[in-house]
Ligand code: HEC
């Protein structure tokens with residue numbers, strides 16, 4: 495070979511190497527490059543911050559934008575994603591509980607605020623007030639999961655249709671078009687179909703719909719973190735409020751006290767949302783601190799006919815101290831510790847939806863990820879929570895089976911057997927959200943307390959009080 499040829503070959507090799515490096519950098523840049531998020535406050539980070547689930551669960555933003563447009567016929571109503579009862583602040587491009595982060599391209603994931611953001615309106619024509627760390631009692635997570643797998647099953651979920659719809663709102667460049675057509679869209683279809691299969695158990699006969707504001711947390715954990723077979727247990731549970739958790743320090747968390755410390759609940763919940771990578775443990779510590787100190791909201795009627803009557807509330811405080819405080823005051827003898835189920839008598843399905851085998855396997859799975867945390871257990875009773883912001887914890891009991899505080903003080907047979915939950919218009923007279931009438935029926939979900947796991951019995955504390963004493967106790971509960 496002549497010297498010129500050798501030189502030419504060398505040069506070609508060099509050019510190729512440079513091209514490969516540039517190509518590699520470009521692919522890395524356009525597919526994997528992480529752009530850090532920035533938030534002005536811990537509250538903003540709670541509402542919109544990523545937990546690092548982009549590679550496992552991220553939905554490309556542009557697909558997320560067009561899904562409700564293409565598959566509008568599968569939505570429960572008008573308003574796109576908002577029709578699932580999501581909390582959506584005026585002027586924001588995504589709802590609370592969603593994170594928009596660029597990992598190569600912009601991707602959507604969910605965070606804790608999806609299920610832990612309260613909302614209330616004092617009148618039908620008002621914009622909702624959103625309260626961080628409250629209960630997302632209007633959010634229909636099951637509806638959203640079903641929507642996503644239905645979309646993936648639909649023949650319209652293909653590159654031509656999706657790219658054509660994206661073209662109407664955003665210009666993807668050549669690289670992204672190819673990436674979406676041959677990579678992202680087919681992969682997402684498969685992932686959504688797979689996700690649908692993993693959630694098939696919730697559609698089996700005998701599994702009542704969760705409805706807005708609830709999911710089946712221990713079965714979700716069981717079928718997500720363990721290899722246990724699908725069984726016939728159900729455990730529909732309200733999204734609990736998670737503010738002011740400092741009041742539960744030293745006592746276990748979860749509705750049956752399965753988890754010894756808050757940090758473990760935060761880690762397990764984040765894993766459930768696809769968290770991975772080293773950033774998430776630091777974020778888990780920040781969230782732990784945030785929830786310990788997140789303020790509970792004050793009764794929203796500072797004046798007018800529904801303002802708290804101070805003298806009546808003072809009388810109620812004495813009744814609370816005598817009848818309720820031992821189980822519900824922070825640090826009291828029974829607060830946060832397993833109750834006596836024979837005496838408590840609330841629906842026990844949620845307890846039985848978890849098992850020692852589930853706890854053992856879940857702990858092993860977390861350990862395998864190299865995460866060190868006090869493990870989850872199996873327990874046999876609900877634990878009494880502290881009652882900060884009690885007025886906004888409606889509907890009441892672990893399964894949200896009692897519409898308001900007035901009814902909680904009624905003998906179980908006098909409580910509503912069917913009501914509509916998931917409407918955020920407040921009912922200051924009964925202390926809860928409205929659960930009947932046209933608005934509640936239009937916006938809400940028909941809660942039938944005769945279905946498995948929806949029982950509204952038990953917790954008869956205070957039901958024997960006189961009407962006067964009940965009125966006083968109710969007045970005091972508004973001050974918490
Ligand atoms: C899909 C809905 C959903 C998401 C998302 C979610 N949670 Fe929860 N969370 C629940 C439900 C339901 C429970 C009740 C579990 C039970 O029955 O013990 C719960 C329980 C909790 C508790 C225990 C409350 C108590 O009173 O003991 C804490 C703390 C908590 N979640 C924090 C988080 C954090 C932090 C995240 C994000 C990393 C998160 N959750 C994400 C639904 C959710």
Ligand code: HEC
Nearest residue numbers: 817818821833840876877878879887889890891892955956
């Ligand atoms: C012996 C302990 C005990 C006593 C006394 C007690 N409770 Fe409870 N309370 C519990 C337990 C346990 C739960 C959770 C039960 C469940 O969800 O199934 C609970 C749940 C509640 C809830 C539901 C909170 C929510 O977020 O859904 C409210 C409200 C409540 N109690 C108020 C009261 C009031 C008011 C009194 C006094 C009249 C009282 N409790 C007396 C143990 C007690």
